[in-house]
Amino acid sequence: xxxxxxxxxxxxxxxxxxxxxxxxxxxxxxxxxxxNSAEHSWHLAMMxxxxxxxxxxxxxxxxxxxxMLLVHDLVEIDAGDTFCYDVQGNQNKAVREAQAAARLFxxxxxxxxxxxxxxxxxxxxQETAAAKFAAALDRLQPLLHNQQTRGGTWxxxxxxxxxxxxxxxxxxxxxxxxxxxxxxIIEDCVVAGYLKPQ
Amino acid sequence: xxxxxxxxxxxxxxxxxxxxxxxxxxxxxxxxxxxNSAEHSWHLAMMxxxxxxxxxxxxxxxxxxxxMLLVHDLVEIDAGDTFCYDVQGNQNKAVREAQAAARLFxxxxxxxxxxxxxxxxxxxxQETAAAKFAAALDRLQPLLHNQQTRGGTWxxxxxxxxxxxxxxxxxxxxxxxxxxxxxxIIEDCVVAGYLKPQ
Numbered sequence: 001x002x003x004x005x006x007x008x009x010x011x012x013x014x015x016x017x018x019x020x021x022x023x024x025x026x027x028x029x030x031x032x033x034x035x036n037s038a039e040h041s042w043h044l045a046m047m048x049x050x051x052x053x054x055x056x057x058x059x060x061x062x063x064x065x066x067x068m069l070l071v072h073d074l075v076e077i078d079a080g081d082t083f084c085y086d087v088q089g090n091q092n093k094a095v096r097e098a099q100a101a102a103r104l105f106x107x108x109x110x111x112x113x114x115x116x117x118x119x120x121x122x123x124x125x126q127e128t129a130a131a132k133f134a135a136a137l138d139r140l141q142p143l144l145h146n147q148q149t150r151g152g153t154w155x156x157x158x159x160x161x162x163x164x165x166x167x168x169x170x171x172x173x174x175x176x177x178x179x180x181x182x183x184x185i186i187e188d189c190v191v192a193g194y195l196k197p198q
Numbered sequence: 199x200x201x202x203x204x205x206x207x208x209x210x211x212x213x214x215x216x217x218x219x220x221x222x223x224x225x226x227x228x229x230x231x232x233x234n235s236a237e238h239s240w241h242l243a244m245m246x247x248x249x250x251x252x253x254x255x256x257x258x259x260x261x262x263x264x265x266m267l268l269v270h271d272l273v274e275i276d277a278g279d280t281f282c283y284d285v286q287g288n289q290n291k292a293v294r295e296a297q298a299a300a301r302l303f304x305x306x307x308x309x310x311x312x313x314x315x316x317x318x319x320x321x322x323x324q325e326t327a328a329a330k331f332a333a334a335l336d337r338l339q340p341l342l343h344n345q346q347t348r349g350g351t352w353x354x355x356x357x358x359x360x361x362x363x364x365x366x367x368x369x370x371x372x373x374x375x376x377x378x379x380x381x382x383i384i385e386d387c388v389v390a391g392y393l394k395p396q
Contacts, residue, residue: 006376006379009248009249010342010379012248013241013244013245013248013249013339013342014227014342014346016241016244017226017227017228017241017343017346018227018228019237019240020226020233020237020241021226021228021230028215028218028219029212029215029216030215030216030219032219035218036237038236038237038240038241039217039218039234039236039237039240041240042217042236042237042239042240042243042268043211043214043215043218043236045240045243045264045268046211046214046268046269047211049265049268049314050207050210050211050306050310051207051211062261063260063261063264066243066261066264067247070240070243070244070247071244108248112248116247141211144208144211144212145215148212148215178204181204181208
């Protein structure tokens with residue numbers, strides 16, 4: 001009844017349900033719990049739709065960006081979410097995530113798995129305008145969460161302005177017209193005491 | 199620093215974070231908790247990517263389907279998730295959701311709000327091939343969840359095969375080549391005792 005191709009696709013769809021259980025450091029905007037990576041990916045895809053006009057190139061392919069954002073965190077199913085300010089955890093992150101990508105995308109029919117793997121690799125490589133725009137949204141989103149939760153994760157971990165500046169630096173190239181807005185959020189959060197000045 | 203256009207867009211992005219707190223009846227595939235509508239929408243968008251080849255028309259626009267799936271549950275922020283087998287709750291669902299759509303999409307700049315509202319209305323109207331395919335995925339996904347959780351929500355609410363058949367009936371038109379697979383899942387679930395035979 002079920003072709004082996006469909007069976008592979010369904011197996012992948014069942015497997016990725018696990019992303020809903022991968023918790024990020026970010027809190028929901030009402031502060032009630034940690035965000036998971038599946039709902040985070042949905043939020044980013046919505047941001048790509050709403051903020052497409054701020055992409056660095058007017059010729060950007062929104063479908064491509066959305067697909068990239070929907071798959072960019074799937075590797076966390078095996079590799080876990082690595083907190084961006086965790087120096088040690090980030091040392092072997094690339095290796096852990098590459099292994100996860102091979103396993104997860106390997107569940108799919110060959111050409112489909114290759115397509116999604118290529119999207120993930122493009123995001124990681126940060127060389128194309130689409131990948132840079134996707135990463136800019138991925139940086140802006142937790143900034144909004146931390147602003148809404150009055151410092152949320154920043155306060156818990158004692159994060160400083162300099163750390164956040166380095167983290168969001170890629171927005172300047174990935175979504176240049178959003179850069180002044182990002183700078184203003186950081187400034188406002190320092191003034192409000194949500195973020196350590198240094 | 200921030201244009202009123204960008205301010206509106208950010209306000210919308212902040213507002214829709216609330217979808218992460220709208221709980222559905224469906225359990226995660228490991229049965230640990232109820233699924234929320236944001237992660238559900240992510241899962242459906244992933245299914246649209248992976249299962250695009252089963253759309254009824256080869257000319258289907260995948261970006262359009264994905265956008266529709268990403269926004270289709272936003273109205274639940276105000277209207278709540280109405281369990282599909284709740285007869286009473288479904289009586290005034292359309293009115294509640296239309297009011298929610300007007301408020302939520304009204305947060306955006308006019309032409310953007312109109313675009314997303316049109317996507318939601320298209321999904322609700324179930325007249326286009328894209329909307330029918332999107333709905334087919336929206337029916338298939340909880341079927342997979344209920345199979346994986348050995349009857350999950352069906353057992354909790356004593357749902358019967360006939361009820362599920364009516365619920366998933368739209369798959370036959372929305373994704374015809376997936377219809378035999380859907381029938382097989384239902385048959386398997388009845389045999390396994392996950393679903394009441396009638």
